[in-house]
Amino acid sequence: MQDKELFNGVTGRYTDCMDENGIVKKNGVDTENASKSDSLRPPGFGIRHLQILLLFSGLFMSYALRVNISVGIVAMVDKSSPNTYNWDKKQQGLILSSFFWGYLLAQIPLSELAKRFGGKLLLTIASIVCAVLTVLTPWMASIDWKMMLLSRALQGLFQGAYYPCVHTLLSKWVHPMERGTLTTITYSGTQAGSVVMLAVSGLFASSTMGWPSIFYFSGGGTLIWTVFWVFFGSSSPAECTRISIDEKKFIESMPGSSHCQLKTPWSSILRSVPVIALIIVHATQCWGFWSLLTETPSYLVQIFKFDIKTNSLLSALPYLAMWLVSLAVCPLSDYLINHGHIGITNGRKLFNSLGHWIPALSLIILPFLKDPTHAIVMLTIAIGMNGFTYCGYICNHMDLSPNFAGGLMGLTNTLANIMSILGPLAVGYILTDDNDIDVKMSEWKSIFFIAAAFFFLGNLIFVIFGKASIQPWNDEIEQQQKLPQQQVQTTAVHQDDERLGSHINIIRVNSCDK
Incomplete structure (x- = not known):
């Protein structure tokens, strides 16, 4: 057999x-x-959990900086408010998408820097620059709308360090037994940041300080986080002075991880079918997610005429649901996999399918709903169920290659976020200045149908071609580096054997003479 x-x-x-x-x-x-x-896992709250908490809050602030413009731009063009601007829909679409211009350029080179110098330093520099640019946003907007493009593009350039750095750090700190739970908790910071920023942005915009306070508070909060990160963050257990011996031994025993500086095997990675499937599902996720994230406030204003304060709270509701869903499913995923109820590849595909195909169906239904309550419920289901992807494709980089998880995230995030540019731009070109409600509904129907198609097709490819096993190229460079040493050792052994054989023959001759 x-x-x-x-x-x-x-x-x-x-x-x-x-x-x-x-x-x-x-x-x-x-x-x-x-x-x-499991018996070797140290009990209680450890240093690895502190790193997860810091990374969670870091991603919380990074997404606060990303999404502040979603509600902020609604207030910035509201003619009934002071200090507003006359930007048309296409200009607004460019401002919303300009973040990703710089974001695309940074991913791969910064992932290599993170692998070489560790994630802590790079993440510190990125957070400081992004925080300062955010605080300066009101001043730059007052100069010209093109300065907003520059500001957002520069923020995207430096935020390009976040995902590769975080994935590099997670690959050093998170054992495979805890990968689903701790990775999901870390990346759920993105949803928590989106929820809080969307919810409070409306309150800030309607306050006496006006919309500039949105940028002052989010930028200032990021600077505060950076101080904590500098003092308590660490690139790896090997560099951490606070970690216990038992916890360090548990983490560093993870399979497939090397402590050597390895050259990234880009040629093998780019030819890998599971990587190509991962790129595609990541790209379709970016189109659907960012189209909805940046345009949900505009949808609620144009179709249901909500005011800015109500709009911000309702816009946050779907992302609150997504955050709660992601936290609920992560222990379930680890339990099913670690206890043998489902294979890890099937587990990743199952949770990703729930995170893409249920939202796809919800988005098809959404534009046919006329009642605002029903529409908000369906929008909440569409975005909320997307939280299942945190136990799907998001973990898959570390599944495929613990040694190059940061670089792999940099690659897929670079290519995928082309969609993050095209999505908001496409929405900006589909939407017109026509105020007829039927025309508006028709335009939003097209937007939702396109997002649903991307969700469905991307996950279908992931289901067919995706894998969650460590790929051969994860170790091939290390094996090539070890080969000359092994050859030298083998040659030395042969030489020792030859000398030993000679000595034995001499002894035999001497014995015969006697």
Whole structure:
């Protein structure tokens, strides 16, 4: 009988899953080894959890800086408010998308810098620059709308360091047994930041300080976070002086991770079918997510005529749902995988399908709903269920390559965020200045249908071609580096054997002479 190989969710590799009696281990997961690894896990709150908390709050602030413009621009062009601007829809679309111009340029080179110098330094510099630019936003807007393009593009350039740095840090700090939970908690900071910023932006805009306060508070909060990060953050357990020996040993025992400086095998990565599937599903996620995130406030104003304060609170509701969903599913995902109820590849595909196909169906239904309450509920379902993706494609970079998770995130995020530019731009070109409600509904129907199509097709490709096993190129550079050393050692052994053989022959001759 031919041996059958299935993925081992604990070791992170394909292993022989059939015992001597021909019985396949449950879903390819070695539950015995899982129990052993679990027994080595230090109890209680550890330094790795502190790093997760810092990264969560860092992503919280980074998304506060990203989405502040979504409600901010509504107030900035509101003619009934003071200090506003006469920007048309296309100019607004350019401002909303300009963040991603710089974002695209930075991902891959900054991922290499993060791998070489560690994520802490790069993340510190990026957060300081983005915070200062955010605080200066009202001044730059008063000069010219093109200065807003420059400001947002520069923020995107430096925020391009966040995802590669965070993925690099997670690959150093998070053991595969905790990957679903701790990764989801970390990246749920993006939704928490979106929720809070969308909710309070309307309150800030309607306050005596006006819309500039949106940018002052979000920029100032980021500077405060940076201080905590400088004092308590660390690039890896090896560089951390506060970590216990037991916790350090547990983390550094993770499979597939090297402590050497390895050259990224870009050629092998770009030819990898699972990586191509990951790029596609990441790209379709960016189109759907960012089209909705940047344009939801405009949709609620144009179709249902909500005021700025109500609009900001209702715009935050779907992202609150997404945050809560992501936190709820992450322990479920780890439990199912670690206890052998589902293989890790099937687990990633299952949760990603829930995170893309339910939103796709919801977006098809949404434009047919005339009642604002029903529409908000459906919009909340569409965006909220997208939280399942945190146990889907977002973990997949570390599944495929612990050694190059940051670079892989830089690659997929670069290519995927082309969609983050095109999405808001497409919305800006689809929407017109026609105030007829039927025309507006028709335009928003097109926007929602396009997003639904991207969600459906992207996940279909991920389901067919995606994998969650460590790929051969994760170790190939390290093996090539070890090969000359092994050859030298083998040559030395042969030489020692030859000398030993010579000595033995001499002894035999001498014995015969006697």
